[in-house]
Amino acid sequence: MNLFESVKAAVTVRQAAEHYGLEVGRNGMTRCPFHDDRHPSLKLNESYFYCFGCGATGDVIDFVARLFGLSSYEAAQKLAYDFGIDPDKPPTAAALEKPKYPLARAFRQEELHCQRVLCDYLHLLERWKVQYAPNSPDEVLDDRFVEACQMLDRIEYLADILAFAELEVRVKTVDMLCKDGTIERLEERLNRLGKEGDAHEEPEIC
Numbered sequence: 361m362n363l364f365e366s367v368k369a370a371v372t373v374r375q376a377a378e379h380y381g382l383e384v385g386r387n388g389m390t391r392c393p394f395h396d397d398r399h400p401s402l403k404l405n406e407s408y409f410y411c412f413g414c415g416a417t418g419d420v421i422d423f424v425a426r427l428f429g430l431s432s433y434e435a436a437q438k439l440a441y442d443f444g445i446d447p448d449k450p451p452t453a454a455a456l457e458k459p460k461y462p463l464a465r466a467f468r469q470e471e472l473h474c475q476r477v478l479c480d481y482l483h484l485l486e487r488w489k490v491q492y493a494p495n496s497p498d499e500v501l502d503d504r505f506v507e508a509c510q511m512l513d514r515i516e517y518l519a520d521i522l523a524f525a526e527l528e529v530r531v532k533t534v535d536m537l538c539k540d541g542t543i544e545r546l547e548e549r550l551n552r553l554g555k556e557g558d559a560h561e562e563p564e565i566c
């Protein structure tokens with residue numbers, strides 16, 4: 361048996377999911393770490409998983425690869441190492457690396473939350489920049505236009521990081537945004553504006 365086969369024979373998807381911090385119900389359902397899942401829609405079977413929400417599917421190696429952003433081979437090595445399979449073969453550095461967040465799911469939820477807030481704010485700023493642009497040079501600038509000009513680049517930059525950067529950078533960014541209260545403040549503000557009818561005029565898709 362090669363590494364892939366021995367890992368798949370030894371570890372069920374459910375065992376891996378539980379080992380890496382997901383809460384799995386008796387029916388094998390859990391909240392999906394691959395999309396913003398509020399109710400468990402990921403079904404964990406012995407040898408494969410399937411998400412009724414986002415369609416994510418695969419075997420235990422695919423699962424771990426996706427969870428930690430590893431290649432299939434690294435994921436197989438990580439599983440082998442974490443579950444004590446084939447201890448003779450030394451695992452690669454990537455497979456040995458402990459996840460920055462012990463609870464991968466918690467991180468994904470937090471990240472998706474940050475993405476949603478940044479995205480909402482970004483759309484709002486884009487709209488303000490057009491809607492409240494001055495019509496003549498001597499017009500007093502609207503606060504919303506000023507804010508849009510000042511903030512757009514930074515928010516766009518942060519949204520890009522969460523969408524495209526390496527896992528490690530994303531973890532640091534999410535950490536910073538949550539710890540310094542940026543996300544919380546933005547969310548409060550967006551909620552307030554939403555109630556006043558100045559945000560969310562049309563549903564936006566990021």
Ligand SMILES: [Zn+2]
Nearest residue numbers: 392395411414
């Ligand atoms: Zn899903």
